[in-house]
Amino acid sequence: MITIEGFYFTVTDLDKSIKFYEELLGISPTHVEANRWADFYQGDKHFGLLCDAEINQCRAVGNNGVLNFYSDNIQQDYEQIKNMGAKIIDKLCDTPDSPYEYLSFTVLDPDENRIEIAWYPVTIQ
Structure with a gap:
């Protein structure tokens, strides 16, 4: 299991x-x-900031990543998240352009970071 x-x-x-x-979280x-990088811990929760160490310049920023989660009941999870009032930017759909069959939808967190929720009918290898 991966956590x-x-x-x-x-x-x-x-x-x-x-x-x-520091100001937002109230911790150093x-x-x-x-x-290069900084780590923030609150108990066992971890958050970090990262810069490119090789050239001593920071990497490109701004919606460059997507946090991805797997759902074992995507229709139910879609309805639950929709009812939460979360901003859904990609509605629940299949992925016809992908070589893999899966269903997904994408929501934004309050800071407009992308979170994709996906369901795969078979294990992708």
């Missing part, structure tokens, strides 16, 4: 982002690697 350990956002200015999240990072 979620935490996640990282890529940022354009590590110092500026650290300050923002538990570790900062000079102009």
